[in-house]
Amino acid sequence: MHILFLSDNFPPEVNAPASRTFEHCREWVKAGHQVTVISCVPNFPKGRVYAGYRNRLWQTEIIEGIRLLRVWSYITANEGFVKRILDYQSFMVAATLAGLLVRRVDVVVGTSPQFFTVCAAWVLSVFKRIPFVFELRDLWPESIKAVGAMQDSTAIRWLEKLELFLYRKAKLIVTVTHAFRDKLIRRGIDGNKISVVTNGVDMGRFKSMPKDPSLVRQLGLEGKFVGGYVGTHGLAHHLETVLDAAEKFIAEGLGEDFHFILLGDGARKPALQDEAHRRRLQNVTFVDTVPKDEVARYWSLLDVSIIHLRKTELFTTVIPSKLFECMGMGLPVLHGVAGESADMVCAENVGIVFEPENAEELVTQMKVLKNDRSRYEIYRANSLVAARKYDRTALAMEMLALLDKLVAGRA
Template sequence: MVFRLQFFRLDLMHILFLSDNFPPEVNAPASRTFEHCREWIAAGHEVTVITCAPNFPQGRVFPGYRNRLWQKETMSGITVIRVWSYITANEGFARRIADYVSYMISAIAAAPFVRRADVVVGTSPQFFTAVAAYVVGLGKRVPFVFELRDLWPESIRAVGAMSKSRILDWLEQVELFLYRRAALVVSVTESFRSDLQRRGIDPSKVAVITNGIDASRFQPRPKDEALLDRHGLKGRFVAGYIGTHGMAHGLDTILDAAALLKREPGGERFRLLLLGDGAGKAALVERARLEGLDNVVFVDTVSKDEVVRYWSLLDVSIIHLKKTDLFRSVIPSKLFECMGMAIPVLHGVEGESAAIVEREKVGLAFEPENAAELCRLLVELEQDRMRLEALAANGPVAALRYDRKELALRMLRYLEKVVRREPLSDPV
């Protein structure tokens, strides 16, 4: 009898979530979407995710999957529908647009086969997913929610992929249209909310739900001895970058620092670990080979379980983006993972995220693209172990304020208000 009453609870929702990234992919959008949806399932709601065959960032379908018109599976109670898309590596503007548009069309085509939904959520960083969510919401006559992870297409200009273009101007008009039509915009930073307000979007319908960590996964742990042996890192001071090697990340700065370290007295003690893939990786690997940067270790993308083992190798983490005003509004999700694992951060991103690093005392900020400053801070922390340990100890304490479970439940309360057509004042 109890289960029947639960079944007929009127406050339970069916949330339809559109995201072109989802596990087993391990990038930030995939992790955030999965971890939020998992918590919504635990709260008793039904969640369906329409995504594509896992392939990011290499542009190759993961083992065990095929790029079919329709595949269905269940992950942690989440119904996952994978649709066909044009698959390409994370490089080349035209090819990536073809990838995004093909997913948009396939997601729209698949949505009518998903039974009644109460709300449709579309997540960026590319907004063609949000376009699909808007169209699906119209078709199902339910509210559309735009989860804003990146100010796309402005980020295309910021990394120099395209500068002035009528296409980008038109895309920005579509972007503004979507913000206006959304019942709710969920922004990952306060800076994004301020930008939307400046551009005429009603701030009362913009909620800020920052990135965070899965506290059950990212915890302090000893260095993985097997990996230390495999990569020749025993007895070294290991600084690392873990994530996408793309145009936005400016990872030549890390190689510049590696070159400077080789000229430092005692520089042989340092190793720089770069784990991940992306459009810029091949050039970085070739540059390191040509310049004899044997203090740089490259590792290809690993599974979500394996990446935690690699995080454990780091004495300090390097987070870096190119020096541009747009990235002042970005908060890299790996910052919170470093906090949870008690890894001090050298933070080469200006703006809102640097303020978090300084406020929480979990690392040191340096000027983006300033290799000399990065090199200096690496040497200082290697020599000042008490300072290093203090920064590390602050991480897990700060991470408690960014627990993904609590953030997911906060977003859920906003979704409930959207479905009930209630005012969107802060539900917390």
Template sequence: MHILFLTDNFPPEVNAPASRTFEHCREWVNAGHRVTVITCAPNFPQGKVFSGYRNSFWQRETMDGIEVCRVWTYITANEGFVRRTLDYVSYMAMAVPASLRIAKPDVVIATSPQFFTACAGYLVGGLRRVPFIFELRDLWPESIRAVGAMKQSRVLDWLEKVELFLYRQATAVVSVTHSFKQNLDRRGIDPAKIFVVTNGADLSRFAPRPKDAELEEALGLKGKFVAGYIGTHGLAHALETLLDAARLLREAGRDDIHLLFLGDGASKAALRERAQELELTNVTFLDSVSKADVVRYWSLLDVSVIHLRNTDLFRTVIPSKLFECMAMGIPVLHGVRGESADIVNKERVGLTFEPENAEELRDKLVELSGNPDLRRQLAANCVEAAHKFDRAHLAQRMLQIVSDHVPGANAGQNIN
């Protein structure tokens, strides 16, 4: 089976969509299938093309057996609705004709969060006369409203109509959460065509390990209780709450508790400024690191903080870093309501707190820092629960769903 996958995020980018797509495609190649990915020059989230790449109309490379085709796009940083939309639309405009340069696939998969990629998938599916599968990672454009990136408008109303059209036209929809499936069901999409394959972690790469002594020394963290946020610093994450908790800890004389931020995003500069204004000596900001190095930084954490803005929409999401925390055996302080909090509580891998409540976050940090027995138990629960979210198994589940919707395909054999 020849699978064509459309995504505007792919390694060497290290965000959640890039990781999920790469790890799934790698497993499908290992299962004997041909996989071609159409993406763009790696540039997320700073809007700068990575070293060794160029923003050209056509580049090809092979990564772990995956055929990767990169097309030109309008590149901008992960900020500003209009510019980001131009970025998304340019990818769609280039990916569709680029697909005609590739041997005919048996199926095309297009992934959100931005659905212009899904638009491209629908068009390519029609042009090549093959099934189109929509991988649903985010309820876009509803998420635009949730973070206040754009006011209510006819444009958003029109985008939602296009969104529903794409769901209806897709041969199947693969959602990353059960809440998304329920949302589509309520909006009139046939539930029989919606399948759930959650995010997970690559257990061959994420596993418990001792603290990296060299990094710990270099960052001045030796002897500190380290709480870390690793990931995109975006509008949706409301990381000001973590800075407020750091301020409260400093005022309480708890300089032994240190907050580490690793990543980039639209809010990064403002967060740095705020930390300087508050004179927070118990906070460290680090830029993104390579996929290979990120586990070294995970190892520094005594607890991981996961946080999203306190809106109803984010009750439906499951931050993918939750599964990486489990795999690393790192307890979680979870400031997200809904389905993801249910996982934290059910698997007993951490403690939950109210989103955007800095006082409660402070209290939970103090509680965990003073209770090593609780941390050890939570860490053990993390490792046990991680096996339920092994990316290799999840990739096989999605492959079976794809195969079931391709006439004559078989998930266990290469029929190319």
């Protein structure tokens, strides 16, 4: 089977869409299938082309057996709705044209969160007369409204109509949460064509390890209880809550005992850094995005992982992908997200759920995990056990079986 996969994120980018796409496609190649991925040059999240790459019209690579076609797109930072739409639409056009030149394809997959990429997948399915699969990672454009980036308008309503059109045209929809599936069914989409393949963890990369001693010294973390956030610093994540918690520890005279690391980049990072400097938060360290091979070393610095999203109804339907990496690393979780992901944390008993945007509760639960060592070790042991249920290899095979069934049924 020849799978054509469209994603505007791919390694060396280290965000969740890039990791999921690469790790799935890698396993499909290992299983004997041909996989072609169309993406743009790496630039997320700063909107700047990575060193060693150029934003050319067309360039190809082979990465672990995956044929990768990188196409030109309009590149901009994640700032401003109009510029981002131009970014998305330029990739849609370029990916469509490139996809027309890929021969003997059996199925085409388009992945969200934004669905202009998925539009390209649908167009290619029409021209090539092959099934079109919608991999749904985010309820976009609803998430735009949820973070306050744009209010309800004619443009949003037009995007919502396009969203429903794509759901209906897809032969198969693969969602990453059961809540997404339920929501689509309530909106009138046939549940028989919706399957759930959750995010997971690359067990070969993320595993329990001692704190990296050189990084501990470099960042001055000796003797500190470290809570960390690893990921995009965006509007959706409301990391001001972490800064508020850091300030409370200082006010209590515990600034030397509890430390926070924020690793990653995003639209809100400069403002967060300015705010931390203004408040003189000496117990907060910002670290820029590191290469994928280095991420586990930085995870190892943490005593607990902090996962947080804004307090809004939409985010009760998501499961942040970093939760699975925390499990793989054996890190107890302080989980500031309500809904399906909170239920997972409780069911697997891998950490403590706290109310989103509640810094006081975050402080309280950090103290609990520092002082109650037996409880801490239970969460740690349970994380390592739970991670095996979400092994990325097994999940990739689960999605491959769905694609194989779809193609076989067409034949």
